[in-house]
Every structure is written in C-alpha cells, then in structure tokens.
Amino acid sequence: xxxxxxxxxxxxxxxxxxxxxxxxxxxxxxxxxxxxxxxxxxxxxxxxxxxxxxxxxxxxxxxxxxxxxxxxxxxxxxxxxxxxxxxxxxxxxxxxxxxxxxxxxxxxxxxxxxxxxxxxxxxxxxxxxxxxxxxxxxxxxxxxxxxxxxxxxxxxxxxxxxxxxxxxxxxxxxxxxxxxxxxxxxxxxxxxxxxxxxxxxxxxxxxxxxxxxxxxxxxxxxxxxxxxxxxxxxxxxxxxxxxxxxxxxxxxxxxxxxxxxxxxxxxxxxxxxxxxxxxxxxxxxxxxxx
Amino acid sequence: xxxxxxxxxxxxxxxxxxxxxxxxxxxxxxxxxxxxxxxxxxxxxxxxxxxxxxxxxxxxxxxxxxxxxxxxxxxxxxxxxxxxxxxxxxxxxxxxxxxxxxxxxxxxxxxxxxxxxxxxxxxxxxxxxxxxxxxxxxxxxxxxxxxxxxxxxxxxxxxxxxxxxxxxxxxxxxxxxxxxxxxxxxxxxxxxxxxxxxxxxxxxxxx
Numbered sequence: 001x002x003x004x005x006x007x008x009x010x011x012x013x014x015x016x017x018x019x020x021x022x023x024x025x026x027x028x029x030x031x032x033x034x035x036x037x038x039x040x041x042x043x044x045x046x047x048x049x050x051x052x053x054x055x056x057x058x059x060x061x062x063x064x065x066x067x068x069x070x071x072x073x074x075x076x077x078x079x080x081x082x083x084x085x086x087x088x089x090x091x092x093x094x095x096x097x098x099x100x101x102x103x104x105x106x107x108x109x110x111x112x113x114x115x116x117x118x119x120x121x122x123x124x125x126x127x128x129x130x131x132x133x134x135x136x137x138x139x140x141x142x143x144x145x146x147x148x149x150x151x152x153x154x155x156x157x158x159x160x161x162x163x164x165x166x167x168x169x170x171x172x173x174x175x176x177x178x179x180x181x182x183x184x185x186x187x188x189x190x191x192x193x194x195x196x197x198x199x200x201x202x203x204x205x206x207x208x209x210x211x212x213x214x215x216x217x218x219x220x221x222x223x224x225x226x227x228x229x230x231x232x233x234x235x236x237x238x239x240x241x242x243x244x245x246x247x248x249x250x251x252x253x254x255x256x257x258x259x260x261x262x263x264x265x266x267x268x269x270x271x272x273x274x275x276x277x278x279x280x281x282x283x284x285x286x287x288x289x290x
Numbered sequence: 291x292x293x294x295x296x297x298x299x300x301x302x303x304x305x306x307x308x309x310x311x312x313x314x315x316x317x318x319x320x321x322x323x324x325x326x327x328x329x330x331x332x333x334x335x336x337x338x339x340x341x342x343x344x345x346x347x348x349x350x351x352x353x354x355x356x357x358x359x360x361x362x363x364x365x366x367x368x369x370x371x372x373x374x375x376x377x378x379x380x381x382x383x384x385x386x387x388x389x390x391x392x393x394x395x396x397x398x399x400x401x402x403x404x405x406x407x408x409x410x411x412x413x414x415x416x417x418x419x420x421x422x423x424x425x426x427x428x429x430x431x432x433x434x435x436x437x438x439x440x441x442x443x444x445x446x447x448x449x450x451x452x453x454x455x456x457x458x459x460x461x462x463x464x465x466x467x468x469x470x471x472x473x474x475x476x477x478x479x480x481x482x483x484x485x486x487x488x489x490x491x492x493x494x495x496x497x
Contacts, residue, residue, distance in 0.1 A: 054380040059413045097380050098347035260348050 001243060003226050004028040006251040007134070007166060007184065007213035010057055010068070011049075012037075017216075017223045018064035024227040028067040028263050030255055031057060032105045032134050034075045037218050046074070046087040050094050058099060067265035069255065071104035071134050072097075079118035080110070088121060095129040101258040102126070104134025105166070108145045111138065119152055127157035132257040134184075137167050146172045150179045164211065164254055169193055173205055182254050186215035187225040195225070195232045202233065207246045211254060321350035325357050332365035339365045343375065347382050355419075358386030363393040369400035376404045384408065385415055391424035398428040405429065409437050417441060418450045426453035435464045438489060439471060448485045458489055460497035465490060 003025045010018075010031050021029075031053055033046075040046060053070040061068035072094045078084040094100060103126040108115050126133040135153070138145035146165065153163050165176045166184030169192065176183055185201070186192045193201075198212060214225040222228075230243045255261050328346070332339035342349075343361050350357040367375065372394060376387040388408055391401050401424055408420035421437050429437060434457060441448055448454055458464055468490045472482045 055384070056381075056411075056413065059381060059415065093344075093378060096341055096344040098345065098382065099380065262348070262351065 001025040001230050002027055003247045004251040005213055005226050006030050006211045007032055007215050008223060009034060009217035011052060012218035013216060013223060018061060018066060021223050022064045022066060024224050026066060030069050030071060030101060032071040033073050034105050035077050040078055041083050043087045043090060047090065054097055054099055062265050067263045069099045069101045071102040072100050073103050073106045073122055074118055075105050076107050076109040076115045076136060080112055080114045091125055095125060095131060098260055101255040101260050102132045102134045105136040106133060107136040107149055108138045111145060111148060120156060123156035123158045132162040132254060133158055135163055135165050137165055137172060143171050146175060162257055167192060173201055177205055182209045182211060184211045184213060186213050187229055189220055189222055195228050198229050199232050199236050207242050209250060210246050211250050212246055318352050321352050324349045325360060329360055329364035332361055355386050355389055358383065359390045362386060362390040369396055372396060373400060381413055381415060385419040388419035389422060392422065402428050409440060414444050414446050417444060418446045421451045423452040426457060435467060439467055442483050442486050448489055455492050458492040459495045461493050465493040
C-alpha cells in the first residue's frame with residue numbers, strides 16, 4: 001500500500017515516526033504551515049519556521065525515504081494578531097520555491113474580519129503563483145464556517161477545483177462535495193474523524209476527490225492513521241484500487257496542480273558532474289540530528 | 291543586481307508566474323534550453339533572474355544543482371545579493387550558492403560566513419557543498435579542521451573536501467583530533483570511519 005499523507009506537521013514529530021510511517025507505506029507527505037500550539041509574536045518566527053519547512057524537514061524526511069513538500073501561508077489563528085500580519089508581505093518570495101505545492105493552511109478559525117482579509121488575500125496569492133490552496137475549516141461553528149469559506153472561494157480568482165477544503169465531517173461533506181472542491185478528512189484518535197466514520201463516508205460519497213490525512217502534530221494524534229483507514233477500507237470491501245485512489249492518486253492529483261511535485265526522493269546517485277550526490281537522500285535510512 | 295532590487299520582487303511576481311502544466315520533469319533538451327535562456331537573461335542584467343533561480347529546480351530537474359550554479363555564474367550578483375540569496379534560500383538554493391562561490395569572486399569577509407553557516411548545519415548536502423575550493427582557500431586552520439571532522443561525523447565522503455591532501459599534509463593538530471575521535475569511537479565500541487584513516491595518513495606526509 002503506497003500512502004501520501006497530504007496533511008501532517010512533521011516538525012513536531014520524531015524520527016521514530018518517520019521510520020514507522022515508512023514501514024506503514026508512507027512515501028510522500030505535505031506539511032502545511034500552521035501555528036505551533038503557542039502563538040508566534042513576530043514575523044521572524046514565521047521565517048525560521050518556513051525555512052525549516054524548506055530545508056531541514058525535507059532533509060530529515062528524505063533520510064527515511066519519504067518525499068516532503070509543504071504549503072506556506074499565514075494561518076487563520078495568527079491572522080488575528082497584528083504582530084504577525086506583516087508576514088503576508090514575505091509570502092511571495094516563499095511561494096516561488098520548488099517544494100511549495102500550495103498556499104495553506106488558510107481559511108477561518110473564529111471567522112473575524114482579520115481572517116476574512118487574510119483569507120481573501122492569500123487566495124489571490126495562490127491564483128497569482130499558479131498554486132492550489134489548502135483550506136482549513138473551523139472546528140467551532142463548522143457548517144457556517146464551511147459556507148462562508150466556499151463563498152469567499154467563489155468570489156476569489158482561484159477556481160474552486162483548485163481548492164482542498166480540509167477537516168470535513170458528516171455535517172459538511174455534502175455541501176463541500178457539491179461545490180466542486182477537493183475533500184479532505186483528518187482522522188484523529190479522539191476528535192475530527194475516526195477510521196470507521198471515514199469508511200462510512202467513503203461508502204456514501206465515493207472515493208473521488210477524497211483525501212485522507214492524519215493531520216498529526218504536537219497534540220494527541222497518530223501519524224499512521226492513513227494506513228489504518230486503508231486497512232479498514234480493504235476489510236470493509238473496498239478494492240486495492242480504491243485505496244490507492246484515496247491514499248495516493250488523489251493527493252498526487254491535487255498537489256500536482258502546482259506542477260511542482262517531485263516524488264522520486266529515494267532515487268539518488270550522481271547525475272551531473274557529481275553535484276547531485278548527498279542531496280539529503282541516501283539509499284538506506286540513517287540516523288539524523290547528530 | 292543589488293539587494294535593493296529585492297523590494298520590487300513582490301510587485302513583479304504575479305505577472306511572471308502563470309499557472310504551469312502538471313509536473314513533468316521534461317527532457318534533457320528542454321532543461322538545457324530553459325537554462326540557456328535563463329542564463330542569457332541573467333547575464334544581460336534582467337532582474338527577474340532571481341525568480342529563475344528559485345524555480346530552476348523544477349524547470350531543470352535533470353541538471354540538479356548545476357543549473358542554479360550556472361545561473362549564479364551568469365548573473366554575477368554582488369556580495370549583498372549572494373548573502374540574501376543564501377539566507378532566503380531553500381536547502382537546494384543554499385547548496386547552489388556554496389557550490390558557486392569559487393566562480394563568484396566574493397571577498398572572504400562575505401563568502402566565509404556563508405560557508406561557516408552551512409558547516410553549523412547537520413544537512414549533509416550543505417556540508418558537502420561547503421567544503422569545496424572556496425573553503426580550502428579561505429577557511430582558517432581551526433574552522434577547516436572542524437569541517438573535516440564534521441564530514442567524518444556525518445558521513446560526508448572526504449573526497450568532497452577540496453585540497454584535502456594539501457591542507458592536511460603535516461597538520462599535527464588535525465592528526466591529534468583524528469586520533470582522539472578514533473579513540474572515542476573505539477571506546478564506545480563503534481566503528482572508526484574508513485575515511486579517518488585516509489585523512490590520518492595524509493597528515494603524516496611530510497610538508
């Protein structure tokens with residue numbers, strides 16, 4: 001089973017997680033820029049974080065045979081802090097980078113005017129840079145949040161079929177599907193979705209345009225939830241092709257809209273004047289961080 | 291170009307980034323053609339060359355780091371620009387800056403801090419790019435010895451260290467550090483890297 005986790009915060013995970021993910025079949029991840037559990041207070045904190053998403057984290061992932069891409073954005077929570085807002089001016093220079101495959105996570109947290117402004121501005125940035133957008137839907141007042149999200153997307157320059165609305169559940173899936181957006185589901189140990197509910201939704205709504213992620217971070221979460229959903233799909237009668245569609249081909253198709261996905265991380269070796277050796281992807285996983 | 295151009299990037303970008311077709315590395319020929327045009331524009335002073343530098347990885351995947359190195363050599367950016375490109379760069383962009391240093395005519399006051407920054411990381415790609423001819427020429431003895439030791443620690447082949455034999459020859463202090471490292475490894479029951487013996491043998495050659 002080949003797995004692409006389209007939403008996982010690897011900076012807060014250990015190398016043990018990378019090993020376990022590889023063993024479970026994970027060969028590619030996208031790490032969306034988000035908050036850190038503790039609010040940032042300056043633009044410089046964002047810059048160091050974005051630089052890690054474009055430097056150390058892909059290096060770490062490659063050591064375990066996993067291709068790492070990221071999405072870059074000012075997240076909705078921190079869009080409410082005027083000290084963080086100027087990071088919007090820094091985003092264009094990040095959005096041209098090779099490993100940036102979407103603008104995200106953007107969207108709503110508390111549905112404030114500041115969130116409206118940051119959301120709309122960043123949908124425009126996505127359109128300007130030929131990137132799709134990863135849109136976080138709020139945890140509180142979710143259905144109203146989804147509707148407002150879809151309204152803002154429709155008013156933007158970015159076509160809805162270049163948008164992934166994430167953290168969907170039973171109450172929001174239908175309207176999200178009708179909108180033409182890609183459908184993201186985060187499977188968590190306690191909250192958001194679980195494996196059985198996920199499989200039930202797949203049966204009801206089909207696997208087309210559906211992406212399943214672990215959204216694992218520094219909270220109670222499980223980076224192997226993608227595999228567990230795949231296993232339950234098979235146990236419940238879905239075909240291996242269905243599983244491959246949900247866990248690999250759909251995320252490849254969505255983030256492939258960027259034109260920047262490079263999934264051959266494990267293919268190492270000198271290709272040109274010896275310059276491409278040791279680009280962070282040895283053939284066999286080795287320890288890191290000495 | 292100068293650092294001041296950076297301020298105009300935001301305004302320039304939207305027009306320069308139309309949606310690109312789905313991922314297709316393209317042929318060798320496509321990549322070479324794209325790079326030749328980008329280098330010509332860079333050499334002619336087109337300020338958009340920095341955007342070409344950012345996207346060179348996906349435009350010329352088959353060429354690897356060499357594409358960005360060629361772009362830098364064509365653009366011949368001044369020291370503040372080189373420093374900014376390194377500091378604001380992805381790992382791949384930083385590697386390219388390091389690999390291009392011998393072709394950029396950068397004074398040690400500007401180039402050495404970039405090499406030192408890379409040597410502080412644990413990214414083996416950056417380390418390997420940092421220990422090239424520029425480091426061989428400009429790193430002081432202490433920093434250079436630590437760079438060699440760091441290669442041994444992290445598994446970067448010492449074949450990547452430029453002028454290794456010349457600088458190691460007769461270096462008693464490097465020999466002492468290598469012996470101490472070998473003793474520490476042996477005490478821990480761990481293997482001594484084969485490269486260590488090779489460098490040690492070089493230190494024992496007469497100056």
